[in-house]
Amino acid sequence: MRGFLQQLRRRKVLQSLAAYLVAAWLIVQVLDVVGPAVGLGDGAMSLAVMILAIGFPIVALISWFFEISAEGVRREREDAAAEAPTANPVFNYVIIAMLVAALGVSLLFRTTGPEPSEDIETVPMTLAVLPLQAMGEEAGQAGFVDGLHDDLLTMLSRISSLRVISRTSVMRFADGQQSIPEIGRQLGAGSILEGSVQRSGDRIRVNVQLIDASSDEHLWAEIFERSFDARAIFSIQREIARAIAQQLSLALTGEDEEQLQRQPTDNSEAYADFLLGRQRMARRTSESLTDAEAFFRRAIGHDPAFADAWAGLAEVIILQHDYAGLDRDTMQTSAMRAVQRALELAPQLARAHGILGELRRSTDDLQGAEESFLRAVELNPNDSLSSHWFGNLLYNQGRAPEALAWYQRAQTLDPLSVTVSNVLAQCLLTLGQTEAAAAQYERSLEIDPDFVATYAHLAQLQRFGYGRPDEAVRLLYQAYTRDPGHSEYPAQLAEALLELDAREAAARWAERATDHAADHWWPSRAAILVALASGDADALSTALDGYGANLGAAWLTLVARRDLLLATGQADTARQLFVEAVPDFFAEPPVVSDHDYYLAPALAVVLQAVDEQDRRADLLEAALDRIAQMRLAGFEDFDIAEVEALAMLGEHAEAIALLEARLDLHWLNLWWYAFDGPHLAALREEPGFQALRTRIEERMHRLRDGLNEALLTPPESTTTMDVQTAP
Numbered sequence: 001m002r003g004f005l006q007q008l009r010r011r012k013v014l015q016s017l018a019a020y021l022v023a024a025w026l027i028v029q030v031l032d033v034v035g036p037a038v039g040l041g042d043g044a045m046s047l048a049v050m051i052l053a054i055g056f057p058i059v060a061l062i063s064w065f066f067e068i069s070a071e072g073v074r075r076e077r078e079d080a081a082a083e084a085p086t087a088n089p090v091f092n093y094v095i096i097a098m099l100v101a102a103l104g105v106s107l108l109f110r111t112t113g114p115e116p117s118e119d120i121e122t123v124p125m126t127l128a129v130l131p132l133q134a135m136g137e138e139a140g141q142a143g144f145v146d147g148l149h150d151d152l153l154t155m156l157s158r159i160s161s162l163r164v165i166s167r168t169s170v171m172r173f174a175d176g177q178q179s180i181p182e183i184g185r186q187l188g189a190g191s192i193l194e195g196s197v198q199r200s201g202d203r204i205r206v207n208v209q210l211i212d213a214s215s216d217e218h219l220w221a222e223i224f225e226r227s228f229d230a231r232a233i234f235s236i237q238r239e240i241a242r243a244i245a246q247q248l249s250l251a252l253t254g255e256d257e258e259q260l261q262r263q264p265t266d267n268s269e270a271y272a273d274f275l276l277g278r279q280r281m282a283r284r285t286s287e288s289l290t291d292a293e294a295f296f297r298r299a300i301g302h303d304p305a306f307a308d309a310w311a312g313l314a315e316v317i318i319l320q321h322d323y324a325g326l327d328r329d330t331m332q333t334s335a336m337r338a339v340q341r342a343l344e345l346a347p348q349l350a351r352a353h354g355i356l357g358e359l360r361r362s363t364d365d366l367q368g369a370e371e372s373f374l375r376a377v378e379l380n381p382n383d384s385l386s387s388h389w390f391g392n393l394l395y396n397q398g399r400a401p402e403a404l405a406w407y408q409r410a411q412t413l414d415p416l417s418v419t420v421s422n423v424l425a426q427c428l429l430t431l432g433q434t435e436a437a438a439a440q441y442e443r444s445l446e447i448d449p450d451f452v453a454t455y456a457h458l459a460q461l462q463r464f465g466y467g468r469p470d471e472a473v474r475l476l477y478q479a480y481t482r483d484p485g486h487s488e489y490p491a492q493l494a495e496a497l498l499e500l501d502a503r504e505a506a507a508r509w510a511e512r513a514t515d516h517a518a519d520h521w522w523p524s525r526a527a528i529l530v531a532l533a534s535g536d537a538d539a540l541s542t543a544l545d546g547y548g549a550n551l552g553a554a555w556l557t558l559v560a561r562r563d564l565l566l567a568t569g570q571a572d573t574a575r576q577l578f579v580e581a582v583p584d585f586f587a588e589p590p591v592v593s594d595h596d597y598y599l600a601p602a603l604a605v606v607l608q609a610v611d612e613q614d615r616r617a618d619l620l621e622a623a624l625d626r627i628a629q630m631r632l633a634g635f636e637d638f639d640i641a642e643v644e645a646l647a648m649l650g651e652h653a654e655a656i657a658l659l660e661a662r663l664d665l666h667w668l669n670l671w672w673y674a675f676d677g678p679h680l681a682a683l684r685e686e687p688g689f690q691a692l693r694t695r696i697e698e699r700m701h702r703l704r705d706g707l708n709e710a711l712l713t714p715p716e717s718t719t720t721m722d723v724q725t726a727p
Contacts, residue, residue: 003455014270015126019104024055026407050054061482068575070461072380111658117328121210125161125162125190125191126162126188126189126191127156127190127191127193127511128170128187128191128192128193128195129149129164129192129592130173130174130187130193130194131146131173132148132196133145133148133195133196135196135197135198145197145270146282147275148233148275148278149167149277150275150282151237151275152240153166155234156240157380157381157382157383158379159241159244159250160255161250161256162244162245162248163381164413164414165189165415166385166414166417167282169415180211180213181259184213187416188412188415189213191212191213191248192210192211192213194208194209195208195209195242197414199228201228202227203225203226203227203228204225205223206223206240207221207224207225208224209222210244215414219247220244220247222243224236224239224240229266230266230267233265237582238260238261241260242260260341264306264307265303265305265306265309268511270298270299270300270306270309271299273295273299274295274296274309274312275297275711277294277295277309277316278312278467280292281319284555285323286320286324289323289324290320293317293320295317295634298309299312304564305583307341307345307346308344308346310341310349311338311355311614313338314335314342314352315355315357316540318358318462318690328519328550330596332363337621339352339356339359342355348379350380350383350386351380352387353372353376354373354376354386356372357370357373357376357390357393361392363391366393372392374390377390380423382413383413384420385408387410388410388414388419388420388423390401391404391423395430398594399595400427401633403610403673405429407420407423407427410572411424416447418448418454421440421447422454424458425438425440425461426457429464430464431458434465437465438461440459442455452461452486455644456475456489458478459471459473459474459475459496460472461667462475463496464666464669465666466666467668469497469500470500470664470707472492472496473496473497473711476490476492477711480493486516486560487514487516488513488522489507490512490513490516490523490714491509491523491526492509492524494501494513494526494529495529498670499668500701500703500707501535501674501701501704502712505713506530506533506714507534508712509526510529510530514526514527514547514716519550520550521550523547524547525551527543528544528548528556530543531543531544532556533673537567540563540564541564544557544561544564548561553581555599557597558577558602562574562577562605563677564633566609571606571610572610574586575607578602582596584596590618590622592622592625593625594630597623598641600619600620600622600623600645601679603642604620604648605679608648617649619643620648621649623641624641624642624649626653627642627645642658643659643662643680647680648679649680650683655680656683656686656689659689660688665693668696675696681693693697
């Protein structure tokens, strides 16, 4: 046996087989990624694996009888058996090249976390359903027709091979002024469905036509006239869906047919109230949301088994928290009861799963929320809202690269949604893609120049992209004067003023924010930040008691509670905070992920206090390794977590150089805490660090002094102030 192994080594059989395995692995990886893009099915992969397996013994035989050398391929000399084996440079170079290529492929196609289950750009058919026109008696009851349009979209979205543009985007073409080709271009739709609804007594007529968006040619038209009842309307919707599938050569799966056959209710009065509830809910005003809730409750009164009405009730209750100040506890309790009833009645109702995901997110059940959102999209790939909400969940967990994919999916399904455009831009900004974010915000302004929230998003761009908190203050003041009831704008104003070292002004704006909505996320964050900046331990403790629960286990609440505990000698209790928040940090070795790396320096401060020096060093090294991997994956903005880790590990010169580079890229986020807090304490006596502090203080004071004094105090009345004349 020993002699046989020596022969294998001398004849380079083992080297040849190693090279073959590397090459085979590389081929499989390339096929796995490229195959679906060029139309290769699973059979191609199976055939490739079988051929590669057959080739293995063939390579072994060839390498036994032949030698690959610098002079080429030649037959192995039998009389060379006694020669000592020597390294063959040709084989070495071949194997090294293959390993480098394999590593390159692995890095090129590296992905992390859940991504959309299908690449929606490859879906061949995209349909836009224009708002239905109300005719006859229905001309005075447009709310019913709007709701019917929304329900038709829901029915069509059940066809898995058809991409359906969301209602938000198509409603922009309700005036009928644009041509069909122009509408198709703006929405990215290949086909357009338009129609009208006329109701006369107990009869209803629906007239629809399918049009090719590029040529403006009519593909199909039909008039449906039936008795007015819920069964007839659902039957019309099913016939329209099947006709469109036939005209576009779409094969309906068994699951598609099952979804189309679903009959939400047999009660015509319940269905009419449900449609009016959907129409009122779309307006997003406090008054319209109250009306929508009443309509959904009336629908449930007519038919208690109407699952869609229960889901609508849950959704409108959530929106009342966001838009009308409904308190969080009432929202969570009432909405959860409604959505659970919806799912009891219809377990396959995609919209209900998405609503459940949003409720679970609001109660910090992040794993449950993720499962619900993914289930919603699985049941309805056209659900833009669940894609948007899931992106929010990922983004708030610090998983911006994954969130980006879901925001892009939502934008494809809802291309003219300014809300989706804004969150997509915000995500790009977080990823360090400042110019791409600026271009996306310009797109938001093109979609709707009067959408107030865009001004708040532009303020984020000024703060984090260009280092101009003074411009952010001006933009946020404009947003607040346009919508003084929105608590997010004064809260963000407070943060921007803290960056400008205008702490008294920040406190005034934070108080205005909490007056509006004390249990919302942004006002709670502003209140805690103002207390942290004050240096008053009692004020910070009071703020955490009053608002900390609204933020959950966020970086801010962990750091603020940690600082209070360490100041009173409770290091072990501070350590337990992190055990509960990030248990993986206490594994052996520590496990740091893309969405919690920034917490490692915060825990390292505690580990220093409890004298766990080895764990501290291992954790910081793990955080730096994770940041390096994220950078390879395209993530660019790490705030200053990398600076903090390097400083704590004693790499002072490197930390200061990196901090200066971050300042050159307009980093400002909580700079006042970074320079005074414990994370960079090791650098405090370094001249370079002191010079950077002076640089940022002087710049912020200069920008602050250029602000109009009127911006520093919330106005008593904002009803008549116009955005163009705001100071």
